[in-house]
Amino acid sequence: MRATDELRENLREAAQRQVAADRVRARRRHRRATGVIALVLLGGAAVATAADLISIGEPVEDPRGKSSYTVPGDARVQLAVTAASGGALPFGVGIYTAGNGDRCAIAGQVRGTTLGAVERGVFRPFAAGRTGSCDATRSFFDTGTIAGRTVVFGRAAAAVRSVRVTVEGKPASARPGRGGAFLFVYDSGTPREGIDVRFE
């Protein structure tokens, strides 16, 4: 078998493992949700889950001259919202327009006005060419894990007045910042699947 074909088979097997693992995680979440509902129905005390909201992004007031880096097509990323992370560095969302016109958002840690990530204890600004999440539709969201926190971020269309995020039954709302950017920071252990986001 050629190495290129062998690599494809190795990737297919890894994909099988990933899909199987995703299904197991989904079943566990379903069982956990069922258990929580049962406790509530039985009149138990409030159930503490890991899905605790830590902070909601605040708009960056004066973004002039605060672009942090460029993405392919030389589009410049601008920091739009920041939120407390509960750690040393706050989190932030940068926005840019991709070469094909898509509206994009990228989340990371913020030092000063620079977007990046802490790797092995050292803050490293995002390198040129690193891309975020984009969508041709007008409003979108994505989720990620940064420094052990679960983040929900994205961009809302101009007409959207409020973004409502519901995690494990707990709703939280925020007004979108510049460019429709928004950011919600949750405690570690919050599952990234099953998050409901509505643009209202």
Add this chain to the structure above:
Amino acid sequence: MPVRLPFARRSTCLLVQAQEDPDAFAAFYDAYAERVLVFFTRRVLDVDVAFDLLSETFAKALERRRQFRGSAPEQEQGWLFSIARSELSHYWRDGHVERSALARMGVPVPGLTDPEIERIEQLAGVGELAAPLADAMAALPEDQRRAVELRVIEECGYSEVALRLGVSEQTARARVSRGLRTLARRLREPAALLEDAA
């Protein structure tokens, strides 16, 4: 009225189908692997390195497939090539291919045979680049040419390049990086490569 995200929409993208279907990921690989391999080979001029970069790129694509938000084949291709460019950038900067996603996904990388290497070189048209490359190398400033020769041809590590040139490792890296960027420019590679090499 609330606007719901169209996450449940039916997509023709192989990458979207691959979120639930391992065979779709294999089809995604079949659709783009050759193009990505040619992309890497024409830039690093080393088929073994290009194949390692290809492997890490697809492992990252597998790992991040749920982050893809596009709905058209050209979007999935653009998304894949953004990963590829990022891997190339890491390679230029660090001098070695990152293998973190391969490790996390548990994907072994098979070795290439000599006939396969020849086939890929032919596919990428590496032979056609030999004469222009020699001209471009000859036109490099002496310090950059020697740094590139040590790093790329003699396959020295950056510490050894620095030792042999009598400069700091940081300076050695800078000379190799500048030399490769100049070569890319003279070989009329796309602007993206220049960004990658920065």
